[in-house]
Amino acid sequence: MAVSTLQGAGYVHVLAATDKYTKSRVKVTQPVERKMGEKKLELQPRLPTLVDLDIWLRDRVCAKASVVGLSSNTIRPTARHER
Numbered sequence: 001m002a003v004s005t006l007q008g009a010g011y012v013h014v015l016a017a018t019d020k021y022t023k024s025r026v027k028v029t030q031p032v033e034r035k036m037g038e039k040k041l042e043l044q045p046r047l048p049t050l051v052d053l054d055i056w057l058r059d060r061v062c063a064k065a066s067v068v069g070l071s072s073n074t075i076r077p078t079a080r081h082e083r
Helices: 002-008 012-016 018-027 030-043 050-068
Strands: none
Touching: 002 012, 002 050, 012 018, 012 050, 018 050, 030 050
């Protein structure tokens, strides 16, 4: 949600800053950080941004929701054009 708000407000430069992604990694658990590392490898040679993190997290939440049977209305997956 925060990423969408920043995109809508025109703060694309903030979202594209790779240092923001690096700082966000401090706030997650080690297992999540390892999974994020897999995504970082997929994106090479480009460095990940907060937009990449947002998309990755939304996909994880949607995947978990589908396994535990949450309503699809609860979580909005990231549209492919936003990637």
